Amino acid sequence: MDTVTIDLTRETPLRESTLKVMRAALRDFYLVMREAGLYAFANPLSSEILIAFKREQERTLANKGAPDHAGVRGETHEQSRRRPTAFLRQRQPQQWKPEVRKELADVREGICKVIDSMLDSTKVSVREKAVLHLLQSTGARLHEIVLMTVGGYQNEGIVGQAQVINKGSYGREVKTIYFAGNPHVQEALNAYLEQVRPLHDPQKRRRLADVDPKAPLFLTERGTPYSPKAFYWHWYRHYASLQNKCPVRFSPHDLRHLFVTEYLIRLKMKCGLGTEHFDAETYLSEREAFGSQIMNWRSAWTIDIYDQSRNAEAIFSTLAEYQRDLSQRHHVVQPDLAMNHSQVQCIPSVIPQAGPELGPETTVVWALDAETLDWIKSMEQQAQKSMER
Known part of the structure; x- marks a missing residue:
């Protein structure tokens, strides 16, 4: 095809993300120049062949006007949007997948033990406990929690919900997180808002009604907006003495993966997993709703990655049983099923x-x-x- 692929090496002075931003900026620069009549040539950052090929594919696409949830379009709108047209392209990394080892029962239990120990510790501040409760109960990303605004938390008076800035929303509070089912979350938030935040507020305001809705909900001791970097500093300070409770090291972001995994396990059990009456239709519909409404994923296929990792857990479980048999010198040969x-x-x-x-x-x-x-x-x-x- 009419493209040039860029391979990064150890000697490349720029990060991969920086190169992507530079390429996008240059592409848009030439695009604007051409539309303004100030550049008479083809956009050097786009391939005319790939652009024509993309238009032809979209023209012949089955049910191209249908929405994704109708299930009749030849491909999703996201797949159509991602069809490449760039002349200079970087090699795409493999699709992200959850780390299977962290999906196993012993690791999930270990993660919960570490978090529970932090929540019970008197050394962890009220603010960090509130953030941990939200991470554990909502599956939200760390930056969505720590960058929450006062207006997003107030959420027009709806208790047990909050509006946060979603990934790729360009600073808009378009994602809703839900925590009404866990009363400890609201208790932790109340403790922070009543006992700690007024001490750090530059104007010592005790009522959120007196605070600008655009102001940050979480503050540092200096009264500045809280940040993911500040949370990580406190996280590693407390995590070091508790990491032996979990077989593998993990980060706050792994609480998001744990949230999805635990939800899928409970949903399968609710739908009759392990019985003759497993309701596959209900499972798939509720699973899809969870991905779009709770996790706010743009792609309906993201949830499939987690389900595939659940299948991989069974493989590791069987492997562990086999290795335990070897340690005890027990060996088994598969019997001939045709025999009595x-x-x-x-x-x-x-x-x-x-x-x-x-x-x-x-x-x-x-x-x-x-x-x-x-x-x-x-x-x-x-x-x-x-x-x-």
């Missing part, structure tokens, strides 16, 4: 209780299927006949 079950010797699938340690002279009993046993028996008979001769 009474003819097959098989090791139970459950892990036996730990017994006495095996000594060097201990005999290890191998469980074999019926076909292998018949083969061994025939070999023994042949050996016996040869000895009789």
Whole structure:
């Protein structure tokens, strides 16, 4: 195709994000110059071939005027928008996926233990506890919480909800977070707003009604707006002594992934997971609604990535069971399903209780299927006949 791909190396003086911004700025500069009649040539940052190819594909797209939720359009509007037209292109990284190790039950439990310890600690400030409660109960991003405004929190008087600045919303408070179901969240917010914020407010105002709606809800001790960088400083100061409670290291952003994972587990159980009456239709519809209304994802397919990681958890669980069997010298061979079950010797699938340690002279009993046993028996008979001769 009519493009040039840029590969970054260790010697590249600019970050990948910086190059993307520079390319976009230059592309828009030439676009404006051409529209104003001040540049008579083709846009050097766009490929005329790719532009024509994109227009032709959109022209022939099935049901191109339909919205995404109708499910009849040939591709989503986001996929159409992302069709490349740039002449200079950077190699795209692989699609993001949740880290499967952090999806396992022991890690999820460890994350909850660390957060619970922080919330119970007298060394963690009231402000940080309020932020942690919101992160844990809403699945919001860190910057959405710490940059919340007074007006966004007041939310026109609707309790248990708040308006925050979503990723890619250009500073507009267009995303709603919900926390009415957990009373500890509101208790933590009330404690901060009544006990701490008035001390840091430059004008010592105690009522939010007297504060400008555009003012930040969370303040530093100097009265300046709180920031993700400031929260991380406090986070790592308290996290260092608690990280041994979790098998792997994690960050505040992992609370967002935990929120989605735990919700999907509960939704599957609600729909009858593990029974003969699993309601797949209800699961898929509620899962999609969760992604669009609670997480506010623009793409309806983002939730699929998390569901695939849930399938990967089963793989790791089976692997762990197998490795535990190896440590206890238990081995199993898959039986021939065509054989009668009474003819097959098989090791139970459950892990036996730990017994006495095996000594060097201990005999290890191998469980074999019926076909292998018949083969061994025939070999023994042949050996016996040869000895009789």
